[in-house]
Amino acid sequence: MIAIIDYGAGNLRSVKNALDCLQVDSRITNKATDILKADRLILPGDGSFGFMMDSLRKNKLEAPIKKSIQNGKPFLGICLGLQALFEESEENSNVKGFCIFKGKVVRFRKGKVPQIGWNNIISKKKGIFRDGYVYFVNSYYVVPEDRSIVATTTDYYGNFVSSIKQDNITAMQFHPEKSGDFGIELLRRWLKC
Amino acid sequence: MLAKRIIPCLDVKDGKVIKGKNFVNLEYAGDPVELARRYNDDNADELVFLDITASYENRKIMIEIVKEVAKQLFIPFTVGGGINSIEDIRELLNAGADKVSINTAAVKNPVLIKEASEKFGSQCIVVAIDVKKENSGWKVYIKGGKETASLDALEWAKKVEKLGAGEILLTSIDRDGTKKGYDLKLTKLISESVSIPVIASGGAGDLTSLSDVFNKGKADAALAASIFHYNKYSVSEVKNYLKTNNVEVRR
Numbered sequence: 252m253i254a255i256i257d258y259g260a261g262n263l264r265s266v267k268n269a270l271d272c273l274q275v276d277s278r279i280t281n282k283a284t285d286i287l288k289a290d291r292l293i294l295p296g297d298g299s300f301g302f303m304m305d306s307l308r309k310n311k312l313e314a315p316i317k318k319s320i321q322n323g324k325p326f327l328g329i330c331l332g333l334q335a336l337f338e339e340s341e342e343n344s345n346v347k348g349f350c351i352f353k354g355k356v357v358r359f360r361k362g363k364v365p366q367i368g369w370n371n372i373i374s375k376k377k378g379i380f381r382d383g384y385v386y387f388v389n390s391y392y393v394v395p396e397d398r399s400i401v402a403t404t405t406d407y408y409g410n411f412v413s414s415i416k417q418d419n420i421t422a423m424q425f426h427p428e429k430s431g432d433f434g435i436e437l438l439r440r441w442l443k444c
Numbered sequence: 445m446l447a448k449r450i451i452p453c454l455d456v457k458d459g460k461v462i463k464g465k466n467f468v469n470l471e472y473a474g475d476p477v478e479l480a481r482r483y484n485d486d487n488a489d490e491l492v493f494l495d496i497t498a499s500y501e502n503r504k505i506m507i508e509i510v511k512e513v514a515k516q517l518f519i520p521f522t523v524g525g526g527i528n529s530i531e532d533i534r535e536l537l538n539a540g541a542d543k544v545s546i547n548t549a550a551v552k553n554p555v556l557i558k559e560a561s562e563k564f565g566s567q568c569i570v571v572a573i574d575v576k577k578e579n580s581g582w583k584v585y586i587k588g589g590k591e592t593a594s595l596d597a598l599e600w601a602k603k604v605e606k607l608g609a610g611e612i613l614l615t616s617i618d619r620d621g622t623k624k625g626y627d628l629k630l631t632k633l634i635s636e637s638v639s640i641p642v643i644a645s646g647g648a649g650d651l652t653s654l655s656d657v658f659n660k661g662k663a664d665a666a667l668a669a670s671i672f673h674y675n676k677y678s679v680s681e682v683k684n685y686l687k688t689n690n691v692e693v694r695r
Binding site: 369 | 449515520539565641664
């Protein structure tokens, strides 16, 4: 079973619909026991960095998520679910992230913000990712200290990191569940890795 | 680079897609879920559903359509029409809509934009602005173009951005359904005055009208209905044309 982590915001239904379409068993949940029991975790995200981290902590979900990741359980972060893995965000500088990776989350300095629409990902790692158009809605992006985790980059008035991959952790700034057939293919390959 | 978006719009009445001209003279054009799938297969970047009757009974039909579309399609879609409250928004988002478009209620109660964007995130709050050209400038209309809001379009656009809108859906009532081309002056004015994306609407006609709305009108996305419903062009044809006219599109 795949646990889709519910922290009280975001359109979780679309992630669930995409997994249903791929015929895999999933459950939207805010229970620690489900997270620990699940074969895989997905942390989707909409809203603000501060709201997400506060709700995850209030619902006592930080520890089970981190424990699962440390134990090698496949984890997929989407949008804010990617940003959560880092230390802090310019969006709410007084709130700590999971600090699994060193680095910050920063705001776009150029162009219209948020970036809304389809942009290209350029793959830097073999496996899950390919080059192609995916759907983004973001005002912030991650700047990892360790560049070896970068899986794709994207150009929005300059290149930014649009996904990362290290061992059992995969995370995407864009929404694979809203990126048409190409996005569904990314999810299918994640399910196999 | 971020691609310019092509967004087919489905006006829904009693669960069926219809199309009018200058906001009146409605004709039947097809089944919403079926049309949505066709556009998805044809590379549409997003879809917009406008519930143009939006009575309580029709709201329930719309919710069922939204659920069905969300199960079958994996591109973003927006639902608008008759949205008055945080509860209305929640219901549509829970059914699977990615964004909601607010029009009359935003004018009558601007605080709704602020509350909704704080609650659900700016990314899912689209403010629709219907505009008519008058001697004194571009004026905002509400209730499907029937009533003046006594607001200047540019001032209102800036205000909705400040209140937290994530995008503006800008419709020229004068051009709606006429196929005479988008109002380029209006689109450019608004798009260059706000820092959120502007979706141009009203007037999509021949292929030049679409390259113009991006190259001259500076729109971030273009919405069209009749040209797609009646198979004048496919979405792919439009995109191929745009590509050869220096507009970045997803294909």
